[in-house]
Amino acid sequence: MRWTYLMVAALTITTAACSSDGYGPAPTPVPTSVTQSGNDQTAMIGTLLPTAIGVTVLDQRGSPMAGVAVDFAVSADGGVLTSAADSTNAQGRATATWVIGNTLGSTDNAVTVTVAGYAGATPVFRASGTPIVSAYNIELRPLSPMTPAQAAAFASAAARWSGIIVGDLPSDRVVAAPGDCFDNSPAQDEVIDDVVIFATVDSLDGPGGILGGASPCWIRDVGSLTLVGGMVFDSADLGMLESLGILEAVILHEMGHVLGIGTLWDYMTPSLLVNGGTADPYFNGVNGVFRFGLAGGGSYPGTPVPVENQGGPGTADGHWRETIMGRELMTGYVSLTANPLSTITVGSLADMRYTVSYANADPYVVSPVNLRMVPEIEGIWIRELAPSVTVRRVSEGGIGR
Ligand SMILES: [Zn+2]
Structure with a gap:
């Protein structure tokens, strides 16, 4: 009897691994959650932000989504993205490096990220530009x-x-x-x-x-x-x-x-x-x-x-x-x-x-x-x-x- 019980338990586990709910195939993953990192940094105008900005894309089950097309774009003040991923990696993450523009202040430097298939609000990154104070003598x-x-x-x-x-x-x-x-x-x-x-x-x-x-x-x-x-x-x-x-x-x-x-x-x-x-x-x-x-x-x-x-x-x-x-x-x-x-x-x-x-x-x-x-x-x-x-x-x- 004990042997039979173990066989049943193993079969159940195997079945669960093939389906999200045990009653059919897993649904197609869709971008459901987008989290941002590197938002609201401060730097001297015209300089590279110390940390890359990035998004992490998760599906409806909270799993990272790889290969999702993303598009980082400067939307205010003429800053420049010196590198930007065009899709998410295996961790669901895509990053960009950003040299902010020349305008002082907290709201004029902005980058938006379009995430393919994501129905939520478009993620917006902002950075605050401070005056140049050179430490180079x-x-x-x-x-x-x-x-x-x-x-x-x-x-x-x-x-x-x-x-x-x-x-x-x-x-x-x-x-x-x-x-x-x-x-x-x-x-x-x-x-x-x-x-x-x-x-x-x-x-x-x-x-x-x-x-x-x-x-x-x-x-x-x-x-x-x-x-x-x-x-x-x-x-x-x-x-x-x-x-x-x-x-x-x-x-x-x-x-x-x-x-x-x-x-x-x-x-x-x-x-x-x-x-x-x-x-x-x-x-x-x-x-x-x-x-x-x-x-x-x-x-x-x-x-x-x-x-x-x-x-x-x-x-x-x-x-x-x-x-x-x-x-x-x-x-x-x-x-x-x-x-x-x-x-x-x-x-x-x-x-x-x-x-x-x-x-x-x-x-x-x-x-x-x-x-x-x-x-x-x-x-x-x-x-x-x-x-x-x-x-x-x-x-x-x-x-x-
Ligand atoms: Zn010369």
Whole structure:
């Protein structure tokens, strides 16, 4: 008798596993419950929210539903989804990463999620934008006399970059000998918060020719970002740049190189510069490439982001490609009309692991307008010193470190 009882019990269990109620096949699952995660976060405008936003889709029995089509869409204020799932995973979950827009406040940043087959209210995510308060400290150290206009241009450039790079970096100690960062740099033994930039105006090669140069000198062991860098400008050319109204743009451009744009791409792991030294070098950081597409570069037939392949050392491999990107600040040629600092450049800094805000980028559309048609008229070739500074990691510093 006992044996028979056990057989019946096993049969009952088996039957129950095949049907929700024991009286027929399970009903077709439908999205019945959608829960949100990551709603109501706060971040500086133009920055990536710290946590991905996400939905979890359950059926009428409370089981996760995989493969449900979802569509995340920014519904207010021009923020950007930098990645977004288009269907739920095995856990019933779909997520998106969100760089919020430029409007302050708690209600203007919104993303809606359409869940296929879900009859309930459309899930809405909101985020609150706060003003940019940069924790990235650029310390300028002039090593030569400057005119008030020059000093103002340096200060303005530092303020601009510290409104784009907003996150603090680990402090580190630099031990350096005189002349380690261009010929005239002083000895150093100090702990640097974020970055120190030496600036020099000196006679280089007379009017025309080389306008200047800039480079990181000491970089962090971890992450390879700049601790100390230098910028030098030819005193014979600065008056010309000022009279053309492009002094600030050129200084902003050179400071970008100190921070690593075009100078530290191949110090990153893996290298952000691919095919350097060839006819088709390109930058392959995900944020730079994504922003290139958003800025109108989607029809570019090559591999984005195109990097300069002409101009020789000092220009090639260290700038965006002039024939594709025209007026952008970080091409090797400065426009006489406008030199927008684009979201592509900001994205490239994010790819170097700087914490950035896109809120202070300039409007820009990928276009070859103002390519170097007639130098001295349409634009000026920012002829820069070929790389002459040894870039060193701080662990390669002096005795006693
Ligand atoms: Zn340059």
